[in-house]
Amino acid sequence: MADLWEYRWLLLQGTGMTLLLGITGLVLSLLIGLAGSAARIGGGPIARRIAGGYTTFVRSVPDLCMMLLLFFGGQTLMNKLGAWTGWWEYVEVNAFAAGVITIAFIFGAYMTESFRGAYTSIPKGQFEAAQSLGLTRSQMFRHVTFPQLMGYALPSIGVNWMVLLKTTALVSVLGLHDLVFFGVSAGRSTRNPFAFLIAIMVIYLILTALSDLVLRALERRYTKGRMLRT
Template sequence: MDTVLEYKSILMQGTLVTVSLAVLSLLLSVLLGLLAASLKLSSSLMARRIGNIYVTLVRSVPDLVLMMLIFYGGQALVNHLGGLTGWWDYVDLNQFIAGVLTLGFIFGAYMAETFRGAILAIPAGQHEAAVACGMNRFQVFRLVTWPQMVRHALPGFSNNWLVLVKSTALVSVIGLHDLVWNAVSAGRSTQQLFSFLSAVLIIYLCITAVSDLCLRKLDRRFSAGVERR
């Protein structure tokens, strides 16, 4: 482990990249999840179809394949459009941005199902009562739908977040110097790959433990006054 400690700065840099990637991907996935959930609950048939296509596509294609398609295919598409229009020169897509876009796109679909189920769990009579009290749509969402949706969505949201954290390891295949990339590179150069991967395991466990603690506190906050069964 002495060798691992010598490379601790590199591992910490990789950890910072991994955590930043996970947090930004989570924010994007929440936005896409709310949008997709709204589409799937819409009264418009076209909107529901768009939401269903998005969720089905993500569920059907492996995460690694989507990662490669967005990084390589997306870059080729952007450069092709630039060549046709003449609006920009060659664009080199950043690995970090590609990772955020891919993970956000993937987990946005899972968040959509989580949010949709949470919204459906709220009794319809509460929305009707809020409207009867003179609330507009924004007030109904902020004061009635959102607090209860968060409470119902937290178990699924927590699971999605923990899976997202683990899925950040996928970005190493496109060359992003995250925790896994740095650890594997250091392990190969020192011929102590097992030791470095063990360090990665411990770091991921620490991230998961801190996340679990924060999510439990959030759950207690939004479940205050709710009877546990």
């Protein structure tokens, strides 16, 4: 326990990084998911094909493999592309960017499925009602589609978030100083990896429990309308 106490700030700092990574990844993957589901529902045949291929690719390649490929290969590719097109001189794909982009890329595919499923759950009458009220497309999206979409998609977004949070652990392999990285290196230095690894597990469980609370509150909020109606 004394070892853990000595390294408490490092663990806390790592937890902060894990959360930052997770939340940034979540926001980006939600954006990708919205775009992807729009492509799959309302896009032309080519957009649909691309969105479908994207999901298949993500389902086919392990996260760690994709992360390493992006971290090491992505940078070289970006720089070659920049030199070839002359658009940029140098783009840094650091461990954080590689981690976030990979996580967003992977979970964007899962979020696409979440939103697509949720969209089909919205009763058709809602859109017809919105049209008959004369709402524009963007008004309809903001006031009718989006709030209900979130309501129906929330449970599955919640599941994705829990998986996403755990996936951030892999970024430690790229050398990003997240919870797992600090925990493992502190365990090595103190020759007491067991205590630190268990501490990491406990911190993850706390984060999971907290997420659960937040999700439940959100779900209550977004499904309020539905509960009143019935």
